[in-house]
Amino acid sequence: MKNAEATKARILEAAMEEFSSYGIAGARVDRIAKNAGCNKNMIYIYFENKETLFTTVLLNNLTRVYEEPFTPDDLPGYAARVFDFAMSNPDLFRLMAWYALEQKAVNLTDRASVQQKKINQLMNAQSAGQVGMTFTPGFLLTAIMVLATAWTPTNPFGPSYDPDALKTPNETREAIAKAISLLTKGEESISN
Template sequence: MRNAEATRERILEAAMDEFSSFGIAGARVDRIAKNAGCNKNLIYVYFENKETLFTTVLDKHLTRVYEEIFFTPEDLAGYAIKVFDWAMTHPQIVRLMTWYSLEQKEDNLTERASVRDKKIKAIMDAQNDGLVGKTFTPGFLMTAVMALATAWTPTHPFGPSHDPVAVKIPRETREAIARAVSLISKGE
């Protein structure tokens, strides 16, 4: 059993590299198997098909995002900085999410939708408690925070570079994101 778990993890790691580099359509199960050091058929035994493997990889890493970035509706500027820092240090996961957005016909990640709905509800509660301005809807605020926090990632169309090592974001950018989100969340 332990060997099966280790093999499954190697497949998921190889799949992460493959999918973040080539997306779902461009990824090749042969390369994943080779890089995982296993038989191609074993991937189908564990994951049924390439799409299920992709979704499994994405779910695994989105769960990490949800666990590692604590949501603070009363401090959306602070949350935006946490998302920014995380996105800048995890470009492979950002690329994976970008591929998902580009290639999926519908968003079938129920946990992602559930987490987003909880955040929107928390923003609404913070608005009702007077901690966040009511100029903008909770959904707009959540989208604005995420857009500002991830706009400088290498995969963003307006991002600084496709080479994460070459990306050097000045402290001023980080501070500007915090100021912008603070202004938007106050509703002024």
């Protein structure tokens, strides 16, 4: 049984590289099998088809993102942690870019439920006065994720508009945290 698990792990690792480079449509099962050091049929035995393999790779990697504690009482800190995660996992963000382009092939209901939970937490934090009411919870969550991941290699804006930002990642992380802090304050706090 250990050999089967080791083979699956090698397939998933090779598939991550293949899918993050080529997406679902461009990925080749032959290359995945070759890079995993296994027979192509093993991929179909373990994962049925290329789309299921892509979904498995994406969900396994998104689980790492979901494990990052979401803290409505420290949204700037959360944004800084997401920035650090994004900078150290460029393959995952390329994979997510491919998912966004080809999402009709993959259904990620778990992702939607995690996002809704975060939105509900933000709504509760707004009701409790911990987070300003200027922006909707959905807008705030979007802004946090967009700012925190703006400098990933697949983003067309951060790296091209501000190429020097990654030369000083600590300053960029602090700027992101400060921006999120300003976004999450109430209008009355900003005007004072």
